[in-house]
Amino acid sequence: MIFDEFNPSEDKILRVIDNDGEVIRPDLIPDLTDETVVKAYKTMLFERVADEMAISYQRQGRMFTYPSNKGHEAIHAAAGMIIGPDDWLVPAFREIGVMLAKGVTMKEIFLYYNGNEHGSNFKNAPRVLPVNVPIGTQLSHAVGIGYSIKYRKKNDIVFTFIGDGGTSEGDFSESLNFAGVWQVPVIFTIQNNQYAISVPVSTQTKSVNLAVKSIAFGIPGIKVDGNDFFAMYLAYREASEHARTGKGAVLIEALTYRSGAHTTSDDPSRYRTKEEEERWGLSDPMPRLKKFMERKGIWKEDEDSLRDQYKNEIDNQFLEAENFAPYSLDDVFGYMYTEMPEDLKKQKEEYEQFLTWKGSRR
Amino acid sequence: MVQAINNALDIKLSEDKNIVVYGEDVGVAGGVFRVTEGLQKKYGAERVFDSPLAESAIVGTGLGMALAGLRPVVEMQFDGFSYPAFNQIISNVSRMHNRSRGKFNVPMVIRFPYGGGINAIEHHSESPEALYAHIPGLKVVVPSTPHDAKGLLISAIESDDPVIFMEPKRIYRAIKQEVNDEKFTIPIGKAKILTEGTDVTVVAFGAMIRECQRAMAMAEEAGISVELIDLRTIYPIDKETIKNSIQKTGRMVVVAEANQSFSVGSELIAIANEEAFLYLEAPPKRVMGFDTIVPLAQGEKYYMITPERIFYEIEKTINY
Numbered sequence: 001m002i003f004d005e006f007n008p009s010e011d012k013i014l015r016v017i018d019n020d021g022e023v024i025r026p027d028l029i030p031d032l033t034d035e036t037v038v039k040a041y042k043t044m045l046f047e048r049v050a051d052e053m054a055i056s057y058q059r060q061g062r063m064f065t066y067p068s069n070k071g072h073e074a075i076h077a078a079a080g081m082i083i084g085p086d087d088w089l090v091p092a093f094r095e096i097g098v099m100l101a102k103g104v105t106m107k108e109i110f111l112y113y114n115g116n117e118h119g120s121n122f123k124n125a126p127r128v129l130p131v132n133v134p135i136g137t138q139l140s141h142a143v144g145i146g147y148s149i150k151y152r153k154k155n156d157i158v159f160t161f162i163g164d165g166g167t168s169e170g171d172f173s174e175s176l177n178f179a180g181v182w183q184v185p186v187i188f189t190i191q192n193n194q195y196a197i198s199v200p201v202s203t204q205t206k207s208v209n210l211a212v213k214s215i216a217f218g219i220p221g222i223k224v225d226g227n228d229f230f231a232m233y234l235a236y237r238e239a240s241e242h243a244r245t246g247k248g249a250v251l252i253e254a255l256t257y258r259s260g261a262h263t264t265s266d267d268p269s270r271y272r273t274k275e276e277e278e279r280w281g282l283s284d285p286m287p288r289l290k291k292f293m294e295r296k297g298i299w300k301e302d303e304d305s306l307r308d309q310y311k312n313e314i315d316n317q318f319l320e321a322e323n324f325a326p327y328s329l330d331d332v333f334g335y336m337y338t339e340m341p342e343d344l345k346k347q348k349e350e351y352e353q354f355l356t357w358k359g360s361r362r
Numbered sequence: 363m364v365q366a367i368n369n370a371l372d373i374k375l376s377e378d379k380n381i382v383v384y385g386e387d388v389g390v391a392g393g394v395f396r397v398t399e400g401l402q403k404k405y406g407a408e409r410v411f412d413s414p415l416a417e418s419a420i421v422g423t424g425l426g427m428a429l430a431g432l433r434p435v436v437e438m439q440f441d442g443f444s445y446p447a448f449n450q451i452i453s454n455v456s457r458m459h460n461r462s463r464g465k466f467n468v469p470m471v472i473r474f475p476y477g478g479g480i481n482a483i484e485h486h487s488e489s490p491e492a493l494y495a496h497i498p499g500l501k502v503v504v505p506s507t508p509h510d511a512k513g514l515l516i517s518a519i520e521s522d523d524p525v526i527f528m529e530p531k532r533i534y535r536a537i538k539q540e541v542n543d544e545k546f547t548i549p550i551g552k553a554k555i556l557t558e559g560t561d562v563t564v565v566a567f568g569a570m571i572r573e574c575q576r577a578m579a580m581a582e583e584a585g586i587s588v589e590l591i592d593l594r595t596i597y598p599i600d601k602e603t604i605k606n607s608i609q610k611t612g613r614m615v616v617v618a619e620a621n622q623s624f625s626v627g628s629e630l631i632a633i634a635n636e637e638a639f640l641y642l643e644a645p646p647k648r649v650m651g652f653d654t655i656v657p658l659a660q661g662e663k664y665y666m667i668t669p670e671r672i673f674y675e676i677e678k679t680i681n682y
Binding site: 117122130132134142144146178338343 | 382408413414416418419421422423424425426427428429430431432434449450453454458459460461462463464465466467498499501522523551597598599601602
């Protein structure tokens with residue numbers, strides 16, 4: 001069992017291929033077909049292109065603040081391959097790849113970051129919760145969903161995500177504790193990308209790593225190279241097996257690097273060095289997987305034309321989001337309750353009267 | 363009232379398998395006030411249970427359950443212990459329906475005993491209704507009798523919106539009333555005129571209703587006709603009933619235990635001004651808690667509102 005071998009208290013890390021795409025643990029390489037590996041890479045490429053385009057739309061003034069997902073693609077692709085149609089996804093806000101795998105569209109994601117709540121009503125993804133902004137508060141929602149699954153004796157599981165900074169929140173500890181006591185089918189992933197905006201992980205904890213926190217809550221935990229697609233795939237496969245067979249929750253620390261800024265409003269040069277960025281760049285999940293495929297001779301696609309194809313697709317999605325119905329007053333008032341209280345009706349009517357006002361001064 | 367609430371939970375647990383009841387000491391012990399007594403035995407520890415001691419996660423997990431099709435009724439052990447869950451309530455519970463554009467409902471009830479007058483230590487005597495009523499997306503309900511507690515709690519559990527259900531602990535066992543064993547509901551969002559009158563409108567809720575009724579007896583002796591309104595629901599507030607009453611009497615006195623500034627009393631005075639300005643014959647008055655921390659037992663006599671003080675303010679309003 002990988003949870004035994006990679007005991008987080010000994011600060012071991014699950015890693016299957018190195019930065020040059022060479023297999024360092026042949027015994028652990030998941031038994032995936034060549035097509036599946038190529039497909040995983042394409043999924044990662046799509047996410048990266050989408051991310052680049054989102055930032056570009058923001059820079060063009062066509063979209064508001066957006067948090068980059070760059071560097072996290074291996075985690076997302078692996079989770080996306082394991083998460084099933086009936087499984088739940090409880091995201092933080094840097095998991096676009098997993099959301100796409102569950103059926104969320106780029107149109108919806110763009111709509112949301114363009115300031116419209118309709119972007120959180122995922123039409124083709126009934127079991128995906130909206131992006132969660134108050135740090136760490138989403139984890140207990142995942143535990144509650146896990147309880148309902150267990151209560152109904154289903155074998156669906158819940159995937160939930162948090163960042164390294166979020167592990168300092170009380171909600172993190174409370175949720176892992178509840179998950180342990182209730183033995184619910186929840187896979188917690190900490191995307192440890194080294195920074196909570198500007199604050200490095202060393203300021204968040206004195207623990208040897210973040211996965212080790214699982215021990216206190218009586219659930220398995222494992223630290224994984226989050227830039228190694230195969231390691232992440234293996235971790236998720238084992239974790240989902242554990243959760244789906246009634247053994248309870250798992251904590252995965254996915255060690256990665258936030259290659260981009262926290263959001264388009266952030267400037268990382270204020271708090272980290274170029275040298276550091278370059279050093280982490282060596283383990284970027286995409287060239288790493290590509291080198292693996294090239295070594296094996298299974299990569300035969302033309303990446304530039306794939307990029308063009310994805311750009312086209314994503315741009316169409318963006319245009320759909322841009323042409324979404326204009327935000328109306330009904331959108332402001334209409335969703336606060338399942339039925340609008342008289343009070344809100346009156347506030348809305350008063351505002352509508354104001355809109356018809358021609359002005360008393362001529 | 364404890365029995366009436368227990369009975370409401372019992373009825374809903376028996377008719378809807380999606381209902382789960384949990385919190386601290388809720389299961390084996392049946393709650394520190396015995397509100398959930400016997401329910402675990404009857405419905406099993408999967409449906410009525412003790413959770414770890416962490417209010418934020420109690421509410422957060424409840425939200426998750428509600429999103430996944432259950433109808434959780436969670437308990438905060440005391441008013442002052444609801445605050446660790448405040449972030450979940452204001453940031454997620456109240457917002458999920460709006461955030462998801464109606465994709466997710468939050469059929470969830472957060473119950474807790476509230477209010478002073480029981481010689482308790484700090485954090486056990488508070489009336490935080492204004493904090494919760496201020497949050498868009500929530501409903502806030504406060505019963506004043508065993509009958510109302512039952513009917514309102516059943517409505518709260520059947521609501522598809524999240525409800526904060528505040529139980530006046532001071533009268534948990536102080537008011538005896540025969541309550542129909544059958545299922546019945548009382549609509550959320552409607553106040554009740556308990557006594558019709560012509561000289562002054564007194565608006566109150568929860569444990570203060572009994573004090574108002576005592577004050578009314580004094581007022582009657584003094585020849586003052588009081589119209590007593592029990593709000594029952596803090597939000598959505600029943601403006602119509604309040605407006606009509608003030609338009610009839612021309613005077614309003616609001617009675618509540620909470621700190622008076624920025625309170626339900628403040629809101630009622632705004633309603634009086636906005637809806638009945640030209641009918642007012644005296645300034646609307648708040649008879650409410652000071653803007654202080656509720657004192658410990660020895661000092662509570664100053665803070666708690668007595669029938670005498672209510673009558674005193676009624677008289678002043680009449681003689682204005």
